[in-house]
Each structure stands twice: as structure tokens, then as C-alpha cells.
Amino acid sequence: MMVKAGSKELREQAGLEARRLTATLSKTQIDRLGDRLRKGPHTESDLRLLDDYRRSFGEAYEAVVRTIRECGEFPTGRPAKSTVSIMEKLRRESIRLSQMQDIAGCRVVVTDVMEQERVVASLGAAFPGASVIDRRDNPSYGYRAVHIIAEKSGKPIEIQVRSSLQHLWAELSEKSSDVLDPTIKYGGGTDSWRNFLTKSSESVAFYEKFEKEYSETVASKEVADAAHEKFKKAVEELPEHRVPDHEVQELRGKLEESMRKMQRREQAHQVMRRELVRLLNVNTDLLTGAISWLDGLKRQKQ
Numbered sequence: 001m002m003v004k005a006g007s008k009e010l011r012e013q014a015g016l017e018a019r020r021l022t023a024t025l026s027k028t029q030i031d032r033l034g035d036r037l038r039k040g041p042h043t044e045s046d047l048r049l050l051d052d053y054r055r056s057f058g059e060a061y062e063a064v065v066r067t068i069r070e071c072g073e074f075p076t077g078r079p080a081k082s083t084v085s086i087m088e089k090l091r092r093e094s095i096r097l098s099q100m101q102d103i104a105g106c107r108v109v110v111t112d113v114m115e116q117e118r119v120v121a122s123l124g125a126a127f128p129g130a131s132v133i134d135r136r137d138n139p140s141y142g143y144r145a146v147h148i149i150a151e152k153s154g155k156p157i158e159i160q161v162r163s164s165l166q167h168l169w170a171e172l173s174e175k176s177s178d179v180l181d182p183t184i185k186y187g188g189g190t191d192s193w194r195n196f197l198t199k200s201s202e203s204v205a206f207y208e209k210f211e212k213e214y215s216e217t218v219a220s221k222e223v224a225d226a227a228h229e230k231f232k233k234a235v236e237e238l239p240e241h242r243v244p245d246h247e248v249q250e251l252r253g254k255l256e257e258s259m260r261k262m263q264r265r266e267q268a269h270q271v272m273r274r275e276l277v278r279l280l281n282v283n284t285d286l287l288t289g290a291i292s293w294l295d296g297l298k299r300q301k302q
Contacts, residue, residue, distance in 0.1 A: 054082075054086065064150050071122050071126050145170070146161045224261070
């Protein structure tokens with residue numbers, strides 16, 4: 001236990017020292033560091049300064065994670081992007097180091113897109129002023145998710161909110177970059193594999209659109225069924241109010257038509273439900289199968 005406590009104290013001390021050192025750096029100095037790391041040559045001193053800079057996000061990251069947990073969610077992820085990943089992004093994109101929003105971040109994985117919408121709304125309320133980047137309709141090389149950029153103590157922290165299928169696809173993309181080609185995540189790799197990732201992402205998007213439509217249908221069905229039950233109860237109480245027979249017969253006819261509509265809604269609901277389950281299984285099997293194949297290929301290379 002003493003070792004663990006000591007390790008935690010050392011990490012906290014290192015983070016405090018990193019924040020102290022980087023607090024003296026201006027935005028211009030941080031961007032100049034980024035330019036040196038992008039273009040070269042860079043020194044050991046530059047690498048140490050970058051490491052201090054990434055560590056300076058630790059306190060803000062912990063504050064964001066605490067807030068997410070208070071919202072009832074269970075975030076996972078890394079306190080800070082690795083120095084190698086930061087340097088690769090600087091070289092890959094025309095972005096300044098001070099503008100990089102994903103140096104520190106975490107992830108929340110939920111069951112489906114309806115839950116995703118709820119969590120995004122909840123976290124948006126928990127972090128007033130946070131920016132929301134929705135990559136579902138405009139994916140980045142097939143990657144689909146919602147990103148929330150929350151700011152604490154002047155430090156941007158990225159929160160990725162993914163559905164289970166979006167997360168599975170992202171794992172496939174990461175695994176593809178690890179096993180096949182590091183550039184796959186950013187539009188590289190062979191045409192055939194790039195096309196597979198694109199098509200599988202589109203398949204997930206189609207499923208999740210259908211999933212939302214199903215959810216809306218269920219909500220409409222519940223409202224209509226409740227109205228039918230209310231109408232049925234009113235018709236059953238007609239004799240107590242001495243309503244003329246011809247009016248009773250007319251209302252009972254309308255009740256029978258309402259019953260037939262309810263039965264048709266139930267049949268349509270069951271058809272949609274079966275198709276939803278089928279599509280979920282198809283997408284899950286496709287993605288997990290591809291990941292398993294890549295795992296096998298990686299073992300062969302070792």
C-alpha cells in the first residue's frame with residue numbers, strides 16, 4: 001500500500017512540476033515548440049518540454065473525469081496523448097500545438113444511438129460552453145462518434161461518446177492501422193481494405209438510422225395504444241350515461257377499427273424488431289470477424 005501511495009504522490013508531484021514549467025510558456029512559445037517538432041530538427045530539451053506540456057493536462061483531465069462520473073457515466077481512456085502521437089499529428093495536419101484539442105481525453109461507450117443522444121445532452125449540460133463535434137453524419141475516414149471538448153483551467157479535454165457499434169468499428173480501424181498500415185486511419189492503405197472500412201462504417205450508419213426510426217415508431221405506438229385504451233374504456237362506460245343505441249353502435253364500430261389499427265401497428269413493430277436484431281447481428285459479426293482475422297494475422301507476423 002505504501003508503494004502505491006508513494007507512486008501516486010510521485011505522479012502528482014510530476015504533474016505539479018509540469019504545470020509549473022508550462023505555465024511560464026506563452027502560446028507563441030508552445031507553437032514554436034510544435035513547429036520544431038513538426039519540421040525538425042528538435043532536441044532532447046524539446047522532447048522534455050513536450051512531455052511536461054502533455055503532463056500539465058493531468059489535473060484538468062481528472063476534474064473532467066470526476067464530473068462525468070457524477071453524471072452516472074463510466075469514462076475510460078488516457079490522461080494524455082503520447083509524445084509520439086502528438087508529433088505524428090503535428091506532421092500529419094496543419095495544426096498548432098496550442099490548438100490541439102485531444103492531448104488529453106477520455107471515452108464513454110454506450111449501448112445505442114438513443115443513449116448516445118441522452119449522454120451527449122447530459123454532458124453538454126454538465127460542461128457549459130463545451131463544443132460538440134458530431135462526426136456521425138460527416139465521418140472522418142469512416143470514424144463516427146460525438147466528441148465533446150470541455151475546458152478546465154484553460155485546458156481542453158476531449159470526451160468521445162460512442163455507441164457500441166461505433167466503438168467496435170473504431171477498434172477495427174485502430175487494429176487495421178496496427179497490423180496492416182499505420183496510415184489506414186487517415187485514408188491510407190490499400191483500396192480494398194479502405195473500401196471495406198468505408199462500407200462497414202456505412203453499414204453501421206444504416207443500422208443506427210433504422211434504430212432511431214424504430215425507437216420513434218415504438219414511441220408513436222405507445223401513444224396510439226394508450227389512446228385506444230382510453231377510447232375503449234369510454235365506450236364501455238356508455239350504457240351508464242344512457243347514450244342512444246345508434247350512437248353506441250357507431251362508437252363500437254370505431255372501436256373495432258381502432259383495434260384493427262392497433263393490431264397492424266403491433267405486426268409492423270414485430271417486423272421492424274426482427275429486422276433490427278438481424279442488422280445488429282450482421283454488423284457485430286462483420287466487425288468482430290474482421291478484428292479476429294487481424295489478430296490472427298498479427299500473431300503470424302510475430
